[in-house]
Amino acid sequence: MTPRDGAARTLMERMSGFHALPVRRVERLTESAVAVTLGVPDALATTFAHRAGQHIAVRHRLDSTGTGGEGGSGDGGEEIRRSYSICRPPGPAAGPAEPGTRTLRIVVKQLGPGGFGEHAVTRLAAGDTLEVGPPKGSFTLADRPGAHHVLIGGGSGITPLLSMAAAALDEDPRCKVSLVYANRTARSMLLAEEVADLKDRHTGRFFVLHVLSGEERETEVLSGRVDASKLPRLLAGLGADPGADRTHFYLCGPWGLVESVDEVLRELGAAPSRVRRELFTTDPAAPEQPGRQNPGAGVGVGGGARVTARLHGRSTEAEMTPQDPSLLAAVLRHRPETPYSCRDGLCGSCRARVVDGEVVLARRHALTQEEQDAGYTLPCQARPASEHVGLDFDA
Known part of the structure; x- marks a missing residue:
């Protein structure tokens, strides 16, 4: 690459908003998922300021094997981009970050062979760099002090929902937060310990129901899929009234879960303005x-x-x-x-x-x-x- 080519690329990256952030830590969550903590230079603190629920895009280049070179960047190979919700670090809310200590955290799950997911789970390490775009997205908390925020998610959908739960509980002492978290098995749950820690810190304000489709739970309502027959009972157990103005819903996860829950909520009287949603997968048959x-x-x-x-x-x-x-x-x-x-x-x-x-x-x-x-x-x-x-x- 000539100096002119390098200057052009630097200008393009500056205009597109992508920045090379250092990987501070890679923490294994399950066999197929890791939490990646990125360092944010002080000069980019404003660029990467965000609200709970927003996401960042990671730009990555695949090499000839389809997995990407060291650090996931470079001039050769196919460029791919993936979006990941910003996941709040574990523990109580911290005050303003000290110079040089600002970070972003994302959860990356390997969904199959090749691509950035495999690279992150099998090769990414502290000291590497990732090309990251600034936070985006409107999947954020409603500005309603004293609201009952009801979060319903499945699988990787917990990453923005946990951040939203923590933000609501820390910033609004009058609010109540409930979480319905659907997974196939207890072993496949992401951030389960962090969910439990947040519940312990906010006893009486944060309520959690784990629903497993591949394991028998202590009660029938917590076993199987979250469907039209089960959702009303789950909401009743949480004291969540879909028709109440103070109740706001946040749905995140795969297409089937989000669509079915959204439909049931509307049938139960939830106004569309009180239901926010984000999908991690889509329906290939969606009509134009x-x-x-x-x-x-x-x-x-x-x-x-x-x-x-x-x-x-x-x-x-x-x-x-x-x-x-x-x-x-x-x-x-x-x-x-x-x-x-x-x-x-x-x-x-x-x-x-x-x-x-x-x-x-x-x-x-x-x-x-x-x-x-x-x-x-x-x-x-x-x-x-x-x-x-x-x-x-x-x-």
Whole structure:
């Protein structure tokens, strides 16, 4: 790589918001999951300030074996991006961090061979570095003092939920927090000891129910899947009234769990504004729906639609081609620093406002109804429904 190439890459990384953070610690949680603690330089303290429930994107390069080189970065290999919820460190809430002691913590689970999950679980070690983007996401606590926050999650969904529980309990002495945590077995639970510690520190305010689908529990309601017949009984045991204005729900985990719980909550009277959700997996059969009201007939991905993208104060025009699966793909050809991570409509890293034209949006899980009403879309899942589409990534 020439000095000019190096300077260009440094500029691109600065514009895209990715920063090389040192790995301070890698802690094994289960056979297939680790907690990774990253150091945050004092100069980046503001950049990585976050609210409980938000996530960061990790940029990683695969080598020829599909696992990535040391530190997970470099010039060769395929680039992949993965989003991980920021997981609060164990123990009581600390005061302002001393200079040089700021950290971020994430939980990484290996879901199969290859990819960043395998690299993190089998090779990542203290002293390595990871390329990390700033915190994003609107899956955060409702600003309602004295609320009853009911958290329902499965598997890796505990990572943002535990942070949200701790933040609510520490910051609002009037609130109550309840957690329904679904797993296959007790052995597969993530952060179980930290959940128990938080419960011990907040006796009478934090209540936890563990539901296992692959093991028999002491009572029938805690065995099997969290479904339409079981959820009302679990909520009754926690004193959570879905119809009460003070009760707010937070759902996080795989598609099946989140969708079924959301549906039941609405049937039980929970207002949509009091149910927040985040998915770690998606439904491949999700139907396409208009991203804005009264969309045009649509010109199709290969229809030659023009896209104007405003990013970092600069506007760029791109033209859709038959090979472009989304608006994001067209924009990336001209602006490779455009933010994105999952490309599945889950993380919201690529969120932009539609300022001209119309789009058809497929998966929209990372958008709240308020964001959709305000004209925001997810370019990774959006296609043009007019001859010209204007996107504002700075909005």
